[in-house]
Amino acid sequence: xxxxxxxxxxxxxxxxxxxxxxxxxxxVAAGIDPYDDPEKAQIFNVKWAEEGFxxxxxxxxxxxxxxxxxxxxxxxxxxxxxxxxxxxxxxxLYRRLSRVNASxxxxxxxxxRTKVKGAVGKKALDEMDAAQFTAKAVEPHSTQAGFVFFxxxxxxxPLAGARFYLTGLRDARGGxxxxxxxxxxxx
Numbered sequence: 001x002x003x004x005x006x007x008x009x010x011x012x013x014x015x016x017x018x019x020x021x022x023x024x025x026x027x028v029a030a031g032i033d034p035y036d037d038p039e040k041a042q043i044f045n046v047k048w049a050e051e052g053f054x055x056x057x058x059x060x061x062x063x064x065x066x067x068x069x070x071x072x073x074x075x076x077x078x079x080x081x082x083x084x085x086x087x088x089x090x091x092x093l094y095r096r097l098s099r100v101n102a103s104x105x106x107x108x109x110x111x112x113r114t115k116v117k118g119a120v121g122k123k124a125l126d127e128m129d130a131a132q133f134t135a136k137a138v139e140p141h142s143t144q145a146g147f148v149f150f151x152x153x154x155x156x157x158p159l160a161g162a163r164f165y166l167t168g169l170r171d172a173r174g175g176x177x178x179x180x181x182x183x184x185x186x187x
Contacts, residue, residue: 006045006127011145014061019164021180027064030166030180033057034159035147044131046124051096052153053088055131056164059145062138066172071136073168075148080161087148093128094120159184
């Protein structure tokens with residue numbers, strides 16, 4: 001079923017991506033690359049589109065002389081219909097992939113019940129861990145990258161007219177950087 005090992009794409013400087021926002025005064029840039037077509041999605045073993053998720057490769061480049069903290073970072077996708085979608089958490093991804101459902105009779109008391117069906121395979125778990133954007137900081141003159149996943153179940157064209165927002169990045173003194181706003185456009 002899951003044959004190959006997942007290999008995360010090599011990150012280039014954020015400003016080199018077609019979809020990016022560069023803050024020259026803060027010397028930080030954010031770039032994104034949506035993996036919304038079947039050809040690009042082949043790098044994954046998990047069929048994220050079939051699971052209702054849109055993977056977006058997020059790249060943050062710090063060209064300043066101070067580290068940038070990402071511990072409070074939040075990624076958000078705003079559709080053209082003003083739906084605000086937050087990046088899925090690890091638990092949300094796991095829950096969708098496992099399709100957890102209890103079998104057998106239901107009891108009103110909290111007795112140990114029957115087995116819970118649904119588990120995520122080791123390869124899928126490894127892929128989730130390897131793919132996700134997990135960096136907590138970007139060191140001076142370096143780049144961090146990974147995937148953020150958005151639950152787009154029931155949204156026919158999530159990227160048409162959408163905007164990507166990135167907030168919560170902080171400089172070495174703890175001051176919040178200006179938010180990043182990246183409109184989706186196809187060149």
